[in-house]
Amino acid sequence: MTQHPNSPATGPKSTAQMAPAQRNILLFTGMASLLVMVGVLQSWNVAFSILNMCLISAIMALGVNIQWGYAGLFNVGVMGFAALGGLAGVVISMPPVDAAWAAGGLGVVMGLATGIVTLVLGMMVWRRGQSWGRWRYAATGAIVVIGYILMRSLADPSVDAIEAVDPARTGYLGGLGLPIILSWLVGGIFAAAAAWVVGKISLGLRADYLAIATLGISEIIIYVLKFEDWLSRGVKNVTGLPRPVPYEIDLQANSWFIAFADHLNLPLVDASSLVVKICYALLFTVVLLAVLWLSETALRSPWGRMMRAIRDNETAANAMGKNVTKQHLLVFVLGSAVIGVAGAMMVTLDGQFTPTSYQPLRFTFLIWVMVIAGGSGNNWGAVLGGFLIWFFWIEAEPIGLWLMDVVTSGLPPTHWLRLHLLESAAHTRLMTMGVILLLVLRFSPRGLIPESRR
């Protein structure tokens, strides 16, 4: 039986003394003042880069919250879906490499088409063949093997040809050359498609299977992005993605902007990068508010009530005639799509796509800690968690380093223990995340902003 921490049977009674609304406002004000503090103490540029990542993290956390908070589905593959969103950034926005298309575009497209046809044929034969006995396995297997060999023989020469086209600068097919904002939507669609496949395979079985299957698919997505150079340039990275906002250089050359910076009494360089960051922040806020509004509306709708019913008692919901597996699939796809959107936004902000930067700790488990610490099942909680945990994630390393420095200050500066501890401070993040996760789950399983009872 699946039991969510928020289900009435096990969740501790809400004992908030303060009115919840007041408390929430206080929490968000506290978060805002943390950012303001960074702005005043360090610099507003730093504060706004933290804010931008906070906004993206909040959207990712909303996506995970849709899966975990609404439906109790455990997705260990957030990283993969975020990376697919990032791939959309490349595929949509980069200019197409005409030479590469001429060299092998046709072969790759035909190879991909063969792959898809093989899959569809294989599935059809598998479905139809329920009464064929052993022949069912043989026929499906033969189709898959023949299709695979055909696909490889069609695509392989073209792939080599594409990767040989000016490998230092391109060596891949490039993208469609469309505005990068479009990729946010497409990133969502990519992630949703992958989620549909994984969900179709592993939902309806035990909860562990979804976790393991998503762990697997996310690793494989990263491997594909790392090694399929024709698609994403692999470890050579794609840099210089076009931006939806002005470039600093252009701003600095603009006479109107020079006057504006003068008026603010800021150095020109600082002012331009600050304005760029604020532009991003505005765009991201719009997306965050849209996703938040949609999720809240969905949560309040009859559909949301049904999802909670399924989460809290699958058997009863099933008995009421709700198709549990189908709803789980839907909610899993929706949540992954939101993660994909956030992934595309992050690549847009970075201006580059680096497959090696996708680490499970940073992209899967950090998001999980955000949702659980913020309050699973509550969208505002997920947003707050996204902000707060990202803030501390960024600040954990300096704090850890400072802590080690203080602890070992009694030792001579070249003592081996001191050196070792200072060197290891970088790994404190891993442990801190684990400790936070365990502590929150144990002592405050409903998170900072608990799900409200309806």
Place this chain on the structure above:
Amino acid sequence: MDAVLNALVLIGNYIVVPGLAYGSQLALGALGVTMIYAVLRFSNFGHGEIMSFGTMLVIMATFAMQDVGISISPLPTALLALPVGILGAVGLCLLIDRYVYKFYRQQRASPVIYLIVSIGTMFIIGGLIRFIIGPKDRNFADGERFIMKASAFKANTGLAEGLAIKTAQGVTVLTTFVVVGLVFWFLNYTRTGKSMRAFADNEDLALLSGIDPDRVVRITWIITAVLATIAGTLYGLDKSYKPLVYMHLLLPIFASAIVGGVGNPLGAIAGGFVIAFSELAITFAYKKVAAYLIGDGVLGDGLLQLLSTDYKFAVSFMILVIVLLVKPTGIFSGKTL
């Protein structure tokens, strides 16, 4: 005739021998996962890190022994250091169980909560390991490197291809054989083992007949820690020790356990070998084998490789997907111990 023999030797050298060793390591790992699943009923994501933790202690003990000059050459010193790692890992597992899992057992929490908690423990152990030994690569295999060298094999048989067996591979297979034998003897012939099986089979019935649940859980953790340390050390001897690698081993280990039927020890072992051999067989380049059997270049000048070795972990995933689609209960229908 020589051509066929050469082809067979090639396959033996690149698939059979490494497959037996890798399969043994996976089997030991999967056996631990499956035991936890059968008794505590969750998939332990922290298993890879427990393996890594035990191995780390073994490495440190090995280095200490090497400094003092203790060795059991031609065998690797790590075998002698194994008890240190086992003790440490057992202590760690019992501590974690006492301070983390016990609470959720009393709450009768759902498996998903255990899953998330196990991920939390994974981080803490992982952080601890990187803190103590750092993220660097460590090679701790010593003693004789080969049981049989490729050149010696070539000289003795007169074949063009050589068959090499590393000491680590031989040690792995032998150790696995002994350990698995002991585990099965324990489960089938001792009173404690039988009580564990009873507990795994039907918790309530086991409680009614007076089996102490805490004791069963403790013993399960002890066995898991022993298996994990041995598996991790053997893997480290065979390849080399790197903390990051053990996290990537989780997927093949889970796949092995599920292929065999989660909760079924026999299945875990079969699953380990299925995954290991498929991984090697699918990522092996058959070009040279084909050259021996049907002549050079008949099938074109490709490597005749089904999947590049970059994707070796994808193989476990594909097998997992096939099992989930075709027979979700695994080869040996699971959930018995």
